[in-house]
Amino acid sequence: ATLYKVHAWGGPYFAVNSSGNITVQPHGSETLSHQEIDLLKVVKKASDPKSCGGLGLQLPLIVRFSDVLKNRLKSLQFAFDSAIHSLGFQSHYQGVYPVKCNQDRFVVEDIVSFGSSFRFGLESGSKPELLLAMSSLCKGSPEAFLVCNGFKDSEYISLALLGRKLELNTVIVLEQEEELDLVIEISNKLCIRPVIGLRAKLRTKHGGHFGSTSGEKGKFGLTTTQILKVVKKLEQVGMLDCLQLLHFHIGSQIPSTTLLADGVREAAQIYCELACLGAQMRVIDIGGGLGIDYDGSKSMESDISVGYSLEEYAAAVVQAVQYVCDRRSVKHPVICSESGRAIVSHHSVLIFEAMAASAYAAPTFSTLGLQCLVEGLSEEARADYQNLSAVTMRGEYETYVLYTDQFKQRCVEQFKQGTLGMEQLAAIDGLCDLIGKSIGTNDPVQTYHINLSVFTSIPDFWGIEQMFPIAPIHRLDEKPTARGILSDLTCDSDGKIDKFIGGESSLPLHELKGGHGSGGYYLGMFLGGAYQEALGGVHNLFGGPSVVHVLQRDGPHGFAVTHAAPGPSCGDVLRVVQHEPEIMFQTLKHRAEEFGDDDGNSVVNTAALATCLAHSFNKMPYLVASSCGLNAI
Ligand code: PLP
Numbered sequence: 001a002t003l004y005k006v007h008a009w010g011g012p013y014f015a016v017n018s019s020g021n022i023t024v025q026p027h028g029s030e031t032l033s034h035q036e037i038d039l040l041k042v043v044k045k046a047s048d049p050k051s052c053g054g055l056g057l058q059l060p061l062i063v064r065f066s067d068v069l070k071n072r073l074k075s076l077q078f079a080f081d082s083a084i085h086s087l088g089f090q091s092h093y094q095g096v097y098p099v100k101c102n103q104d105r106f107v108v109e110d111i112v113s114f115g116s117s118f119r120f121g122l123e124s125g126s127k128p129e130l131l132l133a134m135s136s137l138c139k140g141s142p143e144a145f146l147v148c149n150g151f152k153d154s155e156y157i158s159l160a161l162l163g164r165k166l167e168l169n170t171v172i173v174l175e176q177e178e179e180l181d182l183v184i185e186i187s188n189k190l191c192i193r194p195v196i197g198l199r200a201k202l203r204t205k206h207g208g209h210f211g212s213t214s215g216e217k218g219k220f221g222l223t224t225t226q227i228l229k230v231v232k233k234l235e236q237v238g239m240l241d242c243l244q245l246l247h248f249h250i251g252s253q254i255p256s257t258t259l260l261a262d263g264v265r266e267a268a269q270i271y272c273e274l275a276c277l278g279a280q281m282r283v284i285d286i287g288g289g290l291g292i293d294y295d296g297s298k299s300m301e302s303d304i305s306v307g308y309s310l311e312e313y314a315a316a317v318v319q320a321v322q323y324v325c326d327r328r329s330v331k332h333p334v335i336c337s338e339s340g341r342a343i344v345s346h347h348s349v350l351i352f353e354a355m356a357a358s359a360y361a362a363p364t365f366s367t368l369g370l371q372c373l374v375e376g377l378s379e380e381a382r383a384d385y386q387n388l389s390a391v392t393m394r395g396e397y398e399t400y401v402l403y404t405d406q407f408k409q410r411c412v413e414q415f416k417q418g419t420l421g422m423e424q425l426a427a428i429d430g431l432c433d434l435i436g437k438s439i440g441t442n443d444p445v446q447t448y449h450i451n452l453s454v455f456t457s458i459p460d461f462w463g464i465e466q467m468f469p470i471a472p473i474h475r476l477d478e479k480p481t482a483r484g485i486l487s488d489l490t491c492d493s494d495g496k497i498d499k500f501i502g503g504e505s506s507l508p509l510h511e512l513k514g515g516h517g518s519g520g521y522y523l524g525m526f527l528g529g530a531y532q533e534a535l536g537g538v539h540n541l542f543g544g545p546s547v548v549h550v551l552q553r554d555g556p557h558g559f560a561v562t563h564a565a566p567g568p569s570c571g572d573v574l575r576v577v578q579h580e581p582e583i584m585f586q587t588l589k590h591r592a593e594e595f596g597d598d599d600g601n602s603v604v605n606t607a608a609l610a611t612c613l614a615h616s617f618n619k620m621p622y623l624v625a626s627s628c629g630l631n632a633i
Pocket of ligand 1: 098287
C-alpha cells in the first residue's frame, strides 16, 4: 500500500484496510464512531447483475460520497471561523461554490443543503449555470450569495436581476467595463436595484500553470483605470450605493500563503479605496485557488501540490484583510471565497477496470542461424552489431541503448529497400531482446488496457498533463509484480496514462488473473471530483461513467446507495452530436426487413436483428467484461 502513497494524498478520507482494499472514511477525522466503507464492496454492489441484489451498472463508475462533501464544507467554514475568532476579526466568512467545478445536480443540491446553516451560496459563470444556481438556491439560505461572474449579455443580466425579485441574493460582478452600461439600462427598465460587484485585475501574479488568468495581462477583470471609471459612472447615475463587492481570482492551485496574502492585500487596498470613494462596500470575494495536494508532497514548487493547510489558508486571508482595513480605518468586510477544487475534489472516485495487459513476450530467437542472419546485413549494420556485442560484453548500458537504436534503424532501412526479409527483421528484434536481457535492460513495462476514455473522464491529464493519484482499489496486501502504463479504449495515441504522481513513468500493478477481456482488476482515480466531469468530452463517442451516490450507514455493509444512474447509452451520446437514434434505428430496421433472413432456419432472423440493434443503441459504449470478475472475488 505504501507504494501508492495512499497515506500521503488520501488523508483523512482514504486508507487501506487489512484485506488490502482501499477504504473511505467519509467524515474525515470526525469518523471515529463510524465504520469505514470498503470501496470494492461499493463496486460490487453497483455492478453485480440485478439478480444478485446488485444494481447491474456498467463500469466505469463514479462513486460519490456526499458525506465527504459535507465534511469539506464544514472544514472550510470551521477554518475561517477559527481564524476569525482567534484574530478578533469583526465580520464573518460566507463562501460560494463555483458550479463550473462540477455541475452535477446532486453535488450542487448537497452543497446548498449542507451549507445553508452557514449561508453558503453559489457562483455561476454562464446563463445555464445561473439558471441551475437560481433554482438550487431556492432551497438555500436567503442570505446566501449568488455571485454572477463570467462574460455577460443582456439576457444574463436580466436573469440575474430577476433573481433579486425572487429574493435570491444575486450579485452581478462586472468582468468588463462595457457590462456596466447594460446593468444600468436593464435595471432601470426592470425597476430592480442591482447589487454590483467588480472583478479587479490584480498586479499580483501567480506564476504556476493555473496563474495565466492573473497579472496585468490576465484575461479577466478591470484595471485600476477602469475601476475608477466605473465608480464615476455609477456616481453620475446615482447608483454608487449598488457597488458592494470586490472580487479577484488569481488562478487555481495557489502554491503558497505568501502569494495568497500578497494578492489579498492588494485587493483589500482596492476595497478600502472603493469604500472611501463612497461605494457601500460589504464583501471581499477572494475567488478560488485554495489548492489540493494531489501527490501528498506538501510542496509549493509543484502545480499538483500546495504548501499549506486549510487552516493556514484561512488565517492568511483573514490576517491580510484585517491588516489593510485596520490601517485604512475601514469596517471589516464579509469574506467570501469561491473555492471549487477544494470542496469537490475528494468526494468522488472514478473506478475503472483493466481488461487486459499486453503480456511481456519472452525474447525468442529465430530458427535462422546467427551466421546466416549477420551475413544478410549491410556493412554498416554489421558494424553496429559488432559494436553492440562489444558494449554488451563490457556491460555499458548507455552505449548499448544507443547502438541498439542505430542497429534496428539500419535494419528497418534495409527492410524498406527490400534487402532484408520479414523473418530476418523479426529475428533481429529477438536478437536485440536477448542481448538486452543479458545486460538486464529489457523494458518490463506492460500496457494495461483500461475500460475508460481518458478524454472523457480525466481530461486534465490529456489537456494539461495534470496528474491524479491512481491505485488499484484491492489486492494491496499483495506485492505488485509488474509495472504498467494505462492505455484507454479510444483510437487515439494520446489516450493513455504514462505519467504518475512522484514523477514515475509507470505504475506498480498486479498480474491480471483472468484471460483477455475478463476484467476483475479494479483501479481508482482519486481526487478528481473537480473539473474532470465538467470538462470531459465525447471523444470516440464514449459518454460519461455510471454514477452511484453512497452514504455512510451503520449496518453490515457500512453504507447505502442513495442514487444510481447508468452512464449515457450509445443512443444518448449520438444525440449529443445531433444524430437522431430513433430515426437511425428505423433506417436500420427497414434494412433488416429488406435484407434479413426470414426462412425460419436462420439464427439471426429479422426480428432478432432488430432486437440486437435496439439493444446496441441502449447500451453504454464501454466494454463489457467477458466474465464477471467480481463473482470470483
Ligand atoms: N472563481 C473563478 C472566477 C474561477 O475562474 C475559478 C476557477 O478557475 C474558481 C473560482 C474556482 O477555483 P478553484 O477551483 O481553484 O477553487
